[in-house]
Amino acid sequence: MDLIGAVWRKSTRSGQSECVEVADNLPGLVGVRDSKDPSGPVLTFTPDTWRAFITQTKRP
Numbered sequence: 001m002d003l004i005g006a007v008w009r010k011s012t013r014s015g016q017s018e019c020v021e022v023a024d025n026l027p028g029l030v031g032v033r034d035s036k037d038p039s040g041p042v043l044t045f046t047p048d049t050w051r052a053f054i055t056q057t058k059r060p
Helices: 047-058
Strands: 020-026 029-034 043-045
Touching: 029 047, 043 047
Parallel strands: none
Antiparallel strands: 020 029, 029 043
C-alpha cells in the first residue's frame, strides 16, 4: 500500500484535540490514522466503504 502523497486532515470540530486523521486524496484508497501517532499504523478503506461508514455514523 503506497501512502506517498497522502494529504492528512482532521475534522474542524476537533479543534486542538487529538483525534483521527483522514487522507482521501489517493485514488481508490482512504487512509485513517491516529493524530497522536502519525507514523503509526494506518487503516485503509475503499472509497465506497468509507462513504458507507460516514453515512451510517451520521444517522440518528
